[in-house]
Amino acid sequence: MAAPGIGYVKRDVDKTTIDWSAVSSSITGALGEAFTAAQKQRAEVELTDQKMAGEIQNLPKGATPDQSKYYASAIQNIGDANQTIKEQYENGDISATQYKIAVNSLNTQYQIFKNNAVSYQDSYTKYKEKVLDENSGLVTNLFATTVDTMAGMNKSVNWNAETQMLESTYVVNGQTITTPVTNDLAMMSYENKKFNQKAITNADNSFAKKVFETVDAEGNVTYSANYNSPQFKDALQNYVSGLTSDANGIQALEYLGARNYELTLEAPTNANQIQVRIDKSSGLPIATDVAAVKKLAQDGLKKDIIASLDTTYKKSVDSKISKESKEYDARFESTFLPNIIAAKQMTANIKAGKPFVDVIVDRVQGMDDPGTRILKLDSPEVQINQQAKTSFPGADFFLLKDGKLEGVTIKSESQIANFMNELEGLKPERIDEYKVDIKNYDFFTNPQGKIKFNKSAGGFRPAVDNNGLPVN
Helix, strand or coil: CCCCCCCCCCCCCCCCCCCHHHHHHHHHHHHHHHHHHHHHCCCCCCCCHHHHHHHHHCCCCCCCHHHHHHHHHHHHHHHHHHHHHHHHHHCCCCCHHHHHHHHHHHHHHHHHHHHHHHHHHHHHHHHHHHHHCCCECHHHHHCHHHHHHHHCCCEEEEEECCCCEEEEEEEECCEEEEEEHHHCCCCCCCCCECCCCHHHHCHHHHHHHHHHEEECCCCCEEECCCCCCHHHHHHHHHHHHHHCCCCCCHHHHHHHHCCCCEEECCCCCCCCEEEEEECCCCCCEEECCHHHHHHHHHHHHHHHHHHHHHHHHHHHHHHHHHHHHHHHHHHHHHHHHHHHHHHHHHHHHHHHCCCCHHHHHHHHHCCCCCCEEEECCCCHHHHCCHHHHHHCCCCCEEEEECCEEEEECCCCHHHHHHHHHHHCCCCHHHHHHHHHHCCCCEEEECCCCCEEEECCCCCCCCCECCCCCECC
């Protein structure tokens, strides 16, 4: 039943001007009657008629015909609700205590409705600014139509006697949405940001680098991407869980929306759509199936992060390989090849009856280690060390290293080449690799008796006469 005597009932609601004073006095009278009846039944009802009337008079006039109709309808329904509660009490359907609770609940929500009405336009203006922000989230933009409908007041306000809630009902895209008036401004105050793609690339510094790190006994740090280790899997799960931690699944929705999933307010019609709705308890957006949305997002995030790490660590590996390749080439040119030439030169000199120890002396003197020297048999250090001479009777020369003398006998070209290479720090496996690299090298002795080479057979060699002299 409508509250009796409300002043605007017979007015043309399409007009933009409403006689709020008439409305105020009418509803004040209706509410006053209810309290009078309640007081006669000794119900503890605290409602001040004058305060209520003043508050009603403070409601804004409708800026548009829709807003005027909305306010008029809301006041009418609040009056009707109060009258219904009164009749329920008078008919014995509810107790005095229930009556008091219901009226107080209605009055409390009326205050919220009034405050919302005053704040609507300013809140809507601010909301539009949020939507136009380039960093605004997909969820914020999805609900822009809903907010437009709310701000345009294309809705109704009704009292739900069962829940004792004052509710707003409006239609968006053919879908009827009902929420408590206490949530009417919630969407206009809502804002979320779009998914930050840096969250994917930041995973390396956030946790992966630490998980992949290995420190050897000498303190050298290396990194190796192992996606199957329990440590990495746990760290990855913790990271993606943090990126999708909000209760309503909004962060997950933003990630999926940026991955070509379509967010919709309606029931999905294909696997690429994800439904979002308004949570009745908070008035804010929420994924219809929060758990499923979060799992879908987390699975996608894991794949994206691993793909990003793959790129990062592939570059690292490529860089390492490139560095090793340059070091490989440098050692070949500066150490291995000169030692091969020196070994060939020594054996060639031995065969020709020429001095040969000077060749290795010159090579070793060029090393970075000043404590390592090659000594001829007639050097003072050898001559005064009778024990060394006795220990190495067939030595061709002596190695002085770390203050100790050790005799060396040349047995073959390869033996002396290995000796020099190992003396300069080349490991046996690297020496073997280098030997493969010179397999097709063409080494020869030039007219001056020096060992030279071509990198392939058939390369240029200077012509010589029968005496080995250059031909002009």
